[in-house]
Amino acid sequence: MGRLAVILGSNALGPGGEEIVTSAAEHGAAIVQRHGGGADFVLPHEIDHIANLRPLVEQGCDRVLAIASVGSLRTDLPVGTLVCPDDFIALHVSDSIFADARAHSAPSFATHWRAELLAAWAEGAETPVDGGVYWQTIGPRFETPAEIRLIAAHADVVGMTVASECVIAGELGLEYAAICVVDNLANGLAEGKLSVAEMEADRLVNAGRLRDGLAAVLPRLGAVGR
Numbered sequence: 702m703g704r705l706a707v708i709l710g711s712n713a714l715g716p717g718g719e720e721i722v723t724s725a726a727e728h729g730a731a732i733v734q735r736h737g738g739g740a741d742f743v744l745p746h747e748i749d750h751i752a753n754l755r756p757l758v759e760q761g762c763d764r765v766l767a768i769a770s771v772g773s774l775r776t777d778l779p780v781g782t783l784v785c786p787d788d789f790i791a792l793h794v795s796d797s798i799f800a801d802a803r804a805h806s807a808p809s810f811a812t813h814w815r816a817e818l819l820a821a822w823a824e825g826a827e828t829p830v831d832g833g834v835y836w837q838t839i840g841p842r843f844e845t846p847a848e849i850r851l852i853a854a855h856a857d858v859v860g861m862t863v864a865s866e867c868v869i870a871g872e873l874g875l876e877y878a879a880i881c882v883v884d885n886l887a888n889g890l891a892e893g894k895l896s897v898a899e900m901e902a903d904r905l906v907n908a909g910r911l912r913d914g915l916a917a918v919l920p921r922l923g924a925v926g927r
Contacts (some may be wrong), residue, residue, distance in 0.1 A: 703763030704710040705922055706875070708753070710769045710862065712882055712904060712911055721768075732758050734754045735769075735862060739760045743838035745861035750869045751798055755919040757875060764814050764876040765887035766922070767866055768911060770904065771835070771858040772887040774849065781910070783829035784820055786810065790863035791837035798872045808868045812877035818878045818922070824915030828912075829880055833857035837864035846889030858887055859887055882907050 709732065733753050737743045753850065757765070759862040771784070787810055797804040805819050819831055836856035838844055844852065844859065852859055861881050870877035884907055885891075885900040 704729070704761045705919070706733060706757045706760075706762040706765045706876070707915070707919075708733045708735055708765060708767040708866065710735045710767075712770050712884070712908055721814045721908060721915065724912050724916045725774050725919065727807065728836055730766075730919060731757055731762050733757070735866075741883075748862060748865075750796055750862075754866065754869050754873055756797075756873065758855055759926060762809070763874060765866075765870050765878070766818060767863060767877065767879040768885045769860050769879055770813075771860040771881040772843070772882045772885050772923055773890070774836070774853040774857055774859055774887050777858065778830065778833075778883055780883050780885060780905060783814060783827065783883045783914075784883065785822075785829040785831055786835040786858065786863070786879060786881060787815065787832040789835040789837060789864040789867065790856055791868075794837060794865050795841060796865045796868050798869060802870075806872060808864075808871050810867060810878050811871075814876035815878040818841050818918075819907060820827075821921035822880070822914065823920050825914070827914070835860060835863050835879070835881065837861060843888050843895060848885045848891045853890075854889070858883065869913045873908070882911060899924050 707730045727759055731916045834856040836852045836859045840861035858881050868875045888895040
């Protein structure tokens with residue numbers, strides 16, 4: 702029975718972010734801030750996922766709860782929706798800790814850990830959508846409306862980090878599942894041009910919901926052992 706690791710994304714940056722970090726840490730979970738802490742923000746395509754994840758093994762972690770900000774590719778998944786994806790598309794991802802045939806892996810979200818996470822979240826907070834396909838783009842720019850039309854034919858949410866993390870976590874022997882928070886409708890889905898300022902305002906509201914959700918869920922997950 703190992704320790705739980707919580708990886709926090711851009712949701713934990715800015716106003717309200719410190720409360721999310723505190724809420725996770727006070728339950729004994731190992732905390733990783735995906736984009737770095739303080740003023741040194743690391744852009745998605747520059748994140749060293751191996752450096753973020755390898756120390757978790759040394760800290761006795763065996764499972765990862767990743768929190769990520771995403772854009773929705775479906776109007777019936779509005780801003781504020783929580784999604785627990787069960788598959789991903791990341792055709793360009795080549796991250797691996799291996800330099801030999803072991804890199805020919807078949808990555809996936811951890812089925813049993815996903816189910817445990819969903820059950821705990823449903824008991825303690827609002828129930829995330831169970832399942833969905835996460836499409837990882839390179840970033841750091843947002844996608845064009847034409848790109849979104851292509852992506853939306855095959856996926857439900859779009860982001861820039863979770864698939865890479867999932868691959869590396871699996872290679873390190875860490876069970877990995879993600880709770881994705883819809884902070885915006887993908888470019889072209891909403892009326893008018895995608896507004897970064899509006900997205901940041903919605904992210905601030907969602908940060909409070911994440912803080913409360915983690916405070917309710919982490920005791921049920923047994924952050925320091927199960």
